[in-house]
Amino acid sequence: MKDYLVIGAGIAGLSLALGLANRGRQVIVCERSPSIEPVGAGLTLSASARAGLAHLGLGDDIDRLAEPPDPAVVLDWNTGKPLTTRATAKHLWETRRMSRADLQSLLLARLEATGLAELRLGKALAGIEIGAEGAVARFEDGSAIAAAMLFGADGARSSVRASLFGDGSPxxxxxxxxxxxxxxxxxxxxxxxxxxxxxxxxxxxxxxxxxxxxxxxxxxxxxxxxxxxxxxxxxxxxxxxxxxxxxxxxxxxxxxxxxxxxxxxxxxxxxDRPVAPLWAKGRAVLIGDSAHPVVPFLAFGAGLAIEDAVVLDRALAAHDDPDTAIRAYQAVRIPRARQIQEASRAQALAFDRAGQWDEKAPPPFLDPAIHEYDPVTIPFATDTHAR
Ligand SMILES: Cc1cc2nc3c(=O)[nH]c(=O)nc-3n(C[C@H](O)[C@H](O)[C@H](O)COP(=O)(O)OP(=O)(O)OC[C@H]3O[C@@H](n4cnc5c(N)ncnc54)[C@H](O)[C@@H]3O)c2cc1C
Incomplete structure (x- = not known):
């Protein structure tokens, strides 16, 4: 039996795998695509995502590869006349933009350098069986892998989520x-x-x-x-x-x-789909878009995925009992994902009246509560001294 099995080599899966490998753990990552192609354009990295990536040892690389933002000026639909000035909120200037392909390549390179991770491409998960000792992943090619812990990082149309909870699709x-x-x-x-x-x-x-x-x-x-x-x-x-x-x-x-x-x-x-009410069954755990896809108006999908990965990795390091770690992870992360999902939906509506944004009616993306979150230091309810 393997110790740790991650399904999906997106931002969530690779970030978690790197966290585990950094702590000396062996991990297998199974990805449906036959190759990792540079698909996708820019991702926004929140300040929380940058803190998380620095915790994973990528701080210097992010400083080198990611670009500071240039907060947007809203233009009138009919005339093109500027309606707002550039937002000066401190936390917006702390975000960065980065190509998804660059971030994925960086995570992969670091993961390979640990020598503790194995990436298996062309492995599409078909279903999961939960047992007392862990989980068995069954793949479309007929193969199976048994693992003590399985992590479903397989995106918004997650097969892991469908297999665990069968709660429909987005x-x-x-x-x-x-x-x-x-x-x-x-x-x-x-x-x-x-x-x-x-x-x-x-x-x-x-x-x-x-x-x-x-x-x-x-x-x-x-x-x-x-x-x-x-x-x-x-x-x-x-x-x-x-x-x-x-x-x-x-x-x-x-x-x-x-x-x-x-x-x-x-x-x-x-x-869109609601945040999953539970993110785990037995020792199979959801992470990233599989647990909580968000509409992109707040540009927080990658940020949430990285926050998840860092908090889950910390929870596993802080608790010897995996079940306690899984409970600690869910207790910290489910409210946060709900907060960002609701703010993302509110921001979608706020976009329709962007010309009216001002200090008295700020759009959701300027709410400091969204940005003042640190996945590296946020305490666990059962262990406020987590490593
Ligand atoms: C190809 C691609 C391009 C994207 N481009 C952008 C972009 O330009 N801008 C933006 O803001 N966001 C983009 N996103 C979304 C963004 O990356 C995510 O919202 C966010 O980073 C959360 O990542 P995640 O790892 O949870 O999910 P994802 O990034 O969706 O990664 C999930 C991974 O799981 C794999 N997978 C899915 N099903 C299975 C299965 N059954 N078995 C094994 N593996 C499986 C997928 O192939 C994928 O690699 C893109 C996502 C993908 C997959």
Missing amino acids: AFSGRVAWRFVLDHGEAAPLMQGFGATITSGPDDSLTAYTMSQGTQVNCVAITRSHEWAAEGWSERGDPAELAANFAGSHADARAMIAQAAKRPLYRWGLF
Whole structure:
């Protein structure tokens, strides 16, 4: 029997595996994809995620590879006139932006360097059996692995969650995200000299921000849709359909959207589901999006996943009894995930009235309670002196 088995080599699974290996534990990570491809664009790393990654030994790498933010100025939908100034909240300046592929590669390289982890690619989990001594993972290729502890880090459509709790799948939120990347030279004249802008209308929005050391601008449009849009990160979108949604917007926004026709344009549906009421059955434990997918308006999905990984790793180090560790992990993390999920939904609604944001009616992303969280020091109820 293996000691630790992680299902899913995304940000949650790799962060947890690195934490375990850093403490000298042998760990197996099974990933459905046959290879780790550099898919996905920018992730936002909250201050809490940065603290967590530094705890895992990646602080210097993050300082080198991640970029500081340029908080966005909201532009009027019709005229393009700036409606807000750049937010000066301290915690926003402490966030960083990083390519998901870079973060995943960094975690993988560090994990391999420990010599204690084994990554098995092309291993898609089919189901789990829980026993008194741990769990048995059964894979679609017919193989099985028995482990003393199993961690379900297999994302929003988690097979581990389905196998443990059978509580349905995520529901379409009625919103679709579109993404395209422009060269900075072509986008900058459409951004009035700001590093990041949000054009927010009653139904649709366009966020543009500078990335890749100032050489590119990432453009993300959110539109409403009654249609069920596919989930995933690589479906191509129709530029004419996107342009139709922005027909009434200001000239710079329309010009930016028009550029999407010349670039790869991706679209994906935004899905939501409640935070799982329980994150463990026996010695099988959920972590990351499998336990709590969030709509991306607060840009906190990766941050939550890293917080989970660090707290779970600390709980396992602090408690000799795995069941006590699992209880301590859930007690600390479930309220936090609910807080961020609710704030993410509230931020989605706040986007629709972005032009009215001010100090008296701040949007949820400026709430200090969201940002003042440290996964490295937060105490456990049963052990306030956790390592
Ligand atoms: C390909 C991809 C691209 C993304 N791009 C972005 C982006 O550009 N911007 C952004 O904000 N967020 C992006 N995300 C989401 C973001 O990474 C997550 O919301 C967040 O980091 C939480 O990570 P997670 O590890 O919990 O889940 P995920 O990042 O979804 O990782 C889950 C992993 O589990 C694997 N898996 C799923 N099912 C099985 C199974 N049955 N057996 C074995 N393995 C399985 C998946 O292949 C994946 O590698 C992306 C996710 C993926 C998978």
